[in-house]
Amino acid sequence: MDFSFNDEQQMLLDTTQRFLASEYGFDQRRKLLESDEGWSRGVWKQLGELGLLAIDIPEADGGIAAGPVGVMLVAQAVGHGLLLEPFLSSAIVATRAIVQIASDAQRARWLPALASGERIAVLAHDEAGAGIDFTRLGTRATRDAQGFSLSGSKSVVYHAPMADLYLVSARVDDGSLGLFAVAADAAGITRHALRTVDGQRAADLDFDKVRLDADARLGADVGDALASVIDCAIAALCAETFGVLDRILKATIEYSRARKQFGTPIGSFQALQHRMADMLIQFEQARSMMYLATERCSDTDAGARRASISGAKALIGQAARFIGQQAVQLHGGMGMTDELDVSHCFKRLLAFELRMGTTDEHLEIYRRGLQAE
The missing domain is CATH 1.10.540.10 (Acyl-CoA dehydrogenase/oxidase, N-terminal domain)
Structure with a gap:
């Protein structure tokens, strides 16, 4: 590439x-x-x-x-x-x-x-208990003479509190997978605001017989298109996380040069140099996986695309955990205080491992993709 x-x-x-x-x-x-x-x-x-x-x-x-x-x-x-x-x-x-x-x-x-x-619009798709399988939907859209009636719940919808428009996935009564544009202030919506581990705003959404016009539906059976959207979203999330890795790694290297112990910068200690070398290796592997996920966004083979992007998400998740933990340890107790940006980076990296599928879930998707070849 x-x-x-x-x-x-x-x-x-x-x-x-x-x-x-x-x-x-x-x-x-x-x-x-x-x-x-x-x-x-x-x-x-x-x-x-x-x-x-x-x-x-x-x-x-x-x-x-x-x-x-x-x-x-x-x-x-x-x-x-x-x-x-x-x-x-x-x-x-x-x-x-x-x-x-x-x-x-x-x-x-x-x-x-x-x-x-x-x-501002957000995709309201994830549901409690559904895991990484985006086709397992409990939310239902029932067709009637006026349009649709939408009922169900969505879990941890990032940035829902600030959104004007929700794009809600639901199983239609004919069995197809539908996507519906729903105004955030529509009657029948209950929003339970929350903060994610890294401080971003999100919400759980409940839909109770929300009335929708027929033109609120986007497309027809959107399963394949929605899968492509989610895959490319994961690739973008990987790129965003690589930016966090870059920031926390640079902050750690700078700290190791400035912090002195026994009159010597701690970065000169061989044991810590080995740790930072390992962090750099993980960082460069994450860069390669970010490039791979980006390149695969244009792949028309849905199975191969999902396997590659899931592999990238899993490896970057492993890098995020390793680099984040090492950075905090190298900073000592200060690494977990809000006064240093390393703690904010660490929390964002932790959230990455949980967002859009965990590292273990994506490893399983990658494994199944290898078996299918």
């Missing part, structure tokens, strides 16, 4: 990095994290003005069509910045779902507002 970046891709990465470095410093982020809202609508609008919320929207729909590599680069910078705003949830996952599944009229209705940051 050739992952040298062209001028446009490099400019996209540089723009994102400069913005986050100047507008999203550690102190500002801590204030947002501790606030009631947990994010900044002003920052979100600025991301829209920079065009970063339109990177996965085709040019025909007013986007910049950066493709999987462009998404990877921006997600990597977003991860390095530990962004609390719903970049992955709205600008990548929900936006891609609309691009791949929605009708022309639905795309024209929602994509411009999502690209500008005026609206």
Whole structure:
């Protein structure tokens, strides 16, 4: 694979990095994290003005069509910045779902507002007890003369408290898998807000006979398209996590050079050098897996695509745990305090292992993929 970046891709990465470095410093982020809202609508609008919320929207729909590599680069910078705003949830996952599944009229209705940051959409798909199998849905959409009646529950929907639109997956009474656009303030929705382990905002959603018009449904039987959306979302999450790994590794190396013991920088101790060398090996393996997951987003073989991306998610999950734990240990007790960004990185890495399927679940998918070859 050739992952040298062209001028446009490099400019996209540089723009994102400069913005986050100047507008999203550690102190500002801590204030947002501790606030009631947990994010900044002003920052979100600025991301829209920079065009970063339109990177996965085709040019025909007013986007910049950066493709999987462009998404990877921006997600990597977003991860390095530990962004609390719903970049992955709205600008990548929900936006891609609309691009791949929605009708022309639905795309024209929602994509411009999502690209500008005026609206936020999230995919409400995961359900308690369903695990990584996205076809196991307890949520039901019953057809009637007026449209549909939606009932069921969704678990830990990232950034649901700030969203205007929910894209809700449900099993339709004809047996097909449907995706429905539901206004966040629709009657019959109960939202139970929560914070994830890394401080991001999420919610459990209950739908009790929510009335939907017929045109609220996106596409027909969306099983294959939704699988593609989820796979590419996992690839973007891997890229975001690689950015976190880059940040925590650099912070650890810098600390080892500045922290002195017995009058000598601890980074000069051979035992600690061996640890950091092992961290670097894991880091470079994670980079390769990020590239692999990005490349596989365009694979039309659903089984091969899912196996490769699951393999990448599993290996990056192992790297996240190893590098995160080593970084905290090398910092000592201070590594778990909120005064150092290493603790914030560690929590984000821990959340990665649990989000969109655990490391063990993706290892099992990869194993089944190898057996199928």
